[in-house]
Amino acid sequence: MLIGILQCGHFPEDLQGESGDYDAMFERLLAGENFDYATYNVVDGDFPEGPEACDGWLITGSRHGAYEDHDWIPPLEDLIRAIRDAxxxxxxxxxxxxxxxxxxxxxxxxxxxxxxxxxxxYQFEDGPLTLNAWHQDQVVALPDGAQVLASSEFCANAAVAYGDRIYTVQAHPEFTATEVDGLIRKRGPGVVPDALLANAADNLNAPLGSSTIAKRFAATFRGEK
Incomplete structure (x- = not known):
């Protein structure tokens, strides 16, 4: 099964030495699921011909805001709707x-x-899961038909499903302590409040539920409920 990774940004270049870019992180997250991958750097204008180019699709994180005026965002939204319709x-x-x-x-x-x-x-329907996060933007109003699958006091719409074929999470299950530590040191100072950075540093080794989310991603790709 070929999974198309739509990269909407690049992990900071000075942190890629150990982590790689987002596509490498997701390949590690989904290791053992027997998927093949094709990466499209949509942030750089590299788009697939259409939804049929891959069997399933994954859209990554980005330093950009979904509401910002970038010339690659409208065609990405068109592609999302085409993937849904297909x-x-x-x-x-x-x-x-x-x-x-x-x-x-x-x-x-x-x-x-x-x-x-x-x-x-985050509180999921079957219990709490701890995942790494790095965001300020949030989804504050959901489309018709969306189902909230997880939330927290800070993030009401932390995981969402659209029918059986679209599954999304606000957190970064592909981030390990390595990625978060790098962001704390290199990207957080002067941007994220010091107290939040200190708390994140203190909890770098918290047990994570990333493998559970990886299984849910894989089930979505395979059409398993």
């Missing part, structure tokens, strides 16, 4: 979670509650 499975993470909601009629804003960074616990 019945191809689609997974979205952080920015991917947000742009899918926006493309399907929801609303994304720079959240006035501030940042969420590091290990965060």
């Amino acid at each position: 019945g191809r499975p689609l997974v979205g993470v952080c920015f991917g979670h947000q742009i899918i909601a926006q493309a399907l009629g929801g609303k994304v804003v720079k959240f006035d509650g501030g940042w969420s960074v590091g290990a965060q616990t």
Whole structure:
């Protein structure tokens, strides 16, 4: 099964030495699922010909906002709707979670509650899961037919399903302690409040539920409920 990874940004170049870019992180997250991958750097204008180019699709995070004026965002929204209409499975993470909601009629804003960074616990239907996060933007209004699958006091729409073929999460299950530590040191200072960075640093080794989310991504790609 060929999974198309739609990269909507690049992990900071000075942190890629150990982590690689987003596509490498997702390939590690989904290791053992026997998928093949094709990467399209949509942030750089590299788009597939259409939804049939791959069997399933994954939209990554980004430093950009879904609501920002970039020439690659409208065609990405068109592609999202085309993927939905074609019945191809689609997974979205952080920015991917947000742009899918926006493309399907929801609303994304720079959240006035501030940042969420590091290990965060979300209440899923079958219990709590802790995942790494790094975001300020949030989905604040959902499209018709969306089903909330997870939430927290800080993030009401933390995981969302659109039927059986689209599954999105606000957190970054592909981030390990390595990625979060790098962001804390290299990207957080002067941007994220010091107290939040300190708390994230203190919880770098918190047990994570990333493998559970990886299984849910794989099930979505395979059309398994």
